[in-house]
Amino acid sequence: DIQLTQSPSFLSASVGDRVTITCRASQGITSYLAWYQQKPGKAPKLLIYAASTVQSGVPSRFSGSGSGTEFTLTISSLQPEDCASYYCQQVIGYPLTFGGGTKVEIK
Amino acid sequence: EVQLVESGGVVVQPGGSLRLSCAASGFTFDDYTMHWVRQAPGKGLEWVSLISRDGSSTYYADFVKGRFTISRDNSKNSLYLQMNSLRTEDTALYYCAKDNGSPGSWEDYFDYWGQGTLVTVSS
Numbered sequence: 001d002i003q004l005t006q007s008p009s010f011l012s013a014s015v016g017d018r019v020t021i022t023c024r025a026s027q028g029i030t031s032y033l034a035w036y037q038q039k040p041g042k043a044p045k046l047l048i049y050a051a052s053t054v055q056s057g058v059p060s061r062f063s064g065s066g067s068g069t070e071f072t073l074t075i076s077s078l079q080p081e082d083c084a085s086y087y088c089q090q091v092i093g094y095p096l097t098f099g100g101g102t103k104v105e106i107k
Numbered sequence: 108e109v110q111l112v113e114s115g116g117v118v119v120q121p122g123g124s125l126r127l128s129c130a131a132s133g134f135t136f137d138d139y140t141m142h143w144v145r146q147a148p149g150k151g152l153e154w155v156s157l158i159s160r161d162g163s164s165t166y167y168a169d170f171v172k173g174r175f176t177i178s179r180d181n182s183k184n185s186l187y188l189q190m191n192s193l194r195t196e197d198t199a200l201y202y203c204a205k206d207n208g209s210p211g212s213w214e215d216y217f218d219y220w221g222q223g224t225l226v227t228v229s230s
Contacts, residue, residue, distance in 0.1 A: 049214070055207075095169060096154040
């Protein structure tokens with residue numbers, strides 16, 4: 001199975017900060033990676049797929065990059081509503097797997 | 108508007124069985140692959156299973172193989188998960204999710220999710 005390791009597992013940042021979350025794959029997955037946002041008590045929401053394609057309706061401050069084994073999700077200017085957990089997911093093979101998550105807190 | 112509504116989650120004893128349902132609306136259900144994803148309390152996301160648009164292809168996570176069966180009834184716009192030989196570690200919120208692929212293909216990303224149904228396995 002392909003393992004995805006996210007870092008950090010927790011981060012605290014101020015409104016307006018640039019925030020970067022990393023996801024590393026245990027083997028190369030080309031660009032077959034997605035990012036999801038999950039707010040407390042809510043279902044996850046697709047933000048980014050194919051490593052860098054922004055899902056329709058997602059604010060432009062969210063972006064994704066990377067290929068192979070290292071990927072990043074960037075929030076260019078953190079907003080209060082971005083307080084959530086973020087998960088990466090690989091889709092190159094079965095079983096589909098997720099990273100362990102990154103919880104983002106607003107300072 | 109796409110809606111996915113799960114049901115069927117209850118408290119069940121270890122070794123028991125349960126069938127979850129997901130009622131879909133707002134899109135052409137039989138054009139899309141569908142998935143089940145679960146989340147144990149306070150934990151991360153785990154993909155469970157997928158079924159292709161016509162039910163001819165299914166895939167499972169190793170931890171449910173031989174115990175869970177995914178199925179669908181396109182005439183009822185419904186997705187199901189039959190869960191047998193339940194274990195305490197199967198306790199989780201179970202989400203159904205729509206694949207974001209184009210009609211007739213699949214991508215394995217999840218663009219719409221239900222609100223989940225809680226399965227608790229406990230004696």
